[in-house]
Amino acid sequence: MKFTVTELLTKKKTRQKLTMLTAYDYLFASFVDEAGIDMILVGDSLSMVIQGNENTLPVTIEEMIYHTKIVTKATKRAMVVADMPFMSYQISIEEATRNAGRLVKEAGAHAVKLEGGREILAQIKAITEAEIPVIGHLGLTPQAVLRMGGYKLQGKLPEQANRIKEDALMLQEAGVVAIVLEVIPSELAKEITESLEIPTIGIGAGPYCDGQVLVLHDLLGLFERFTPKFVKKYANLREDILKALKDYKEEVEKGIFPDKEHSF
Numbered sequence: 001m002k003f004t005v006t007e008l009l010t011k012k013k014t015r016q017k018l019t020m021l022t023a024y025d026y027l028f029a030s031f032v033d034e035a036g037i038d039m040i041l042v043g044d045s046l047s048m049v050i051q052g053n054e055n056t057l058p059v060t061i062e063e064m065i066y067h068t069k070i071v072t073k074a075t076k077r078a079m080v081v082a083d084m085p086f087m088s089y090q091i092s093i094e095e096a097t098r099n100a101g102r103l104v105k106e107a108g109a110h111a112v113k114l115e116g117g118r119e120i121l122a123q124i125k126a127i128t129e130a131e132i133p134v135i136g137h138l139g140l141t142p143q144a145v146l147r148m149g150g151y152k153l154q155g156k157l158p159e160q161a162n163r164i165k166e167d168a169l170m171l172q173e174a175g176v177v178a179i180v181l182e183v184i185p186s187e188l189a190k191e192i193t194e195s196l197e198i199p200t201i202g203i204g205a206g207p208y209c210d211g212q213v214l215v216l217h218d219l220l221g222l223f224e225r226f227t228p229k230f231v232k233k234y235a236n237l238r239e240d241i242l243k244a245l246k247d248y249k250e251e252v253e254k255g256i257f258p259d260k261e262h263s264f
């Protein structure tokens with residue numbers, strides 16, 4: 001059975017935990033889907049993980065459409081959520097709606113994710129009115145890295161925490177179907193989760209959220225440029241891959257590969 005917005009909201013009501021992971025291509029998306037993960041996020045983190053950029057700001061709507069298209073091709077059950085990249089929704093309500101529509105119409109996304117609170121309510125309402133499910137994103141919003149001055153814990157001070165709580169309620173009111181909470185104190189995430197009828201999906205926001213999301217390449221131990229405290233590595237594939245490549249090089253150089261078994 002396909003995982004849709006209906007299942008998303010049912011899981012909140014029945015207190016079942018939600019799972020979400022990023023994927024940016026056909027092969028990894030098919031692994032995530034086969035593993036039974038509820039939602040695949042085609043995150044703008046692909047800017048760093050796939051494109052080698054310093055932050056998420058350079059990735060374009062065309063690139064998000066390309067990656068989302070190949071992810072949806074691989075997906076049988078999971079709900080595919082496409083990130084709206086920096087400057088694809090900030091400029092105007094019209095541009096935001098058009099770009100959200102492209103992610104659905106051209107790439108097959110089932111929902112879109114936008115970063116921000118009260119400042120983007122009009123865009124969220126317009127996209128929702130166009131019948132496209134929207135997921136919000138509060139706390140550490142990586143597209144605001146220049147303003148935030150780095151990737152830092154958000155909501156530590158009471159005024160900051162209150163603003164995030166208020167924003168969460170405003171996003172719910174505007175029609176979002178879930179909210180990603182990134183790098184905020186666990187107790188704040190708990191309060192927000194308890195105050196909402198829609199689910200929260202945490203990343204670095206502790207155990208009380210309705211679900212969890214991680215960057216797949218972090219979880220698999222593939223992306224080593226930096227590893228935030230909240231990442232748990234469930235595998236160390238970088239080491240396995242490097243070993244396989246070095247073994248191949250050595251065997252070719254020594255004339256061990258190809259042997260009889262691998263020749264005609």
Ligand code: KIV
Nearest residue numbers: 022043044045203213
């Ligand atoms: O782009 C991304 O991968 C994200 C997650 C970190 C939530 O937005």
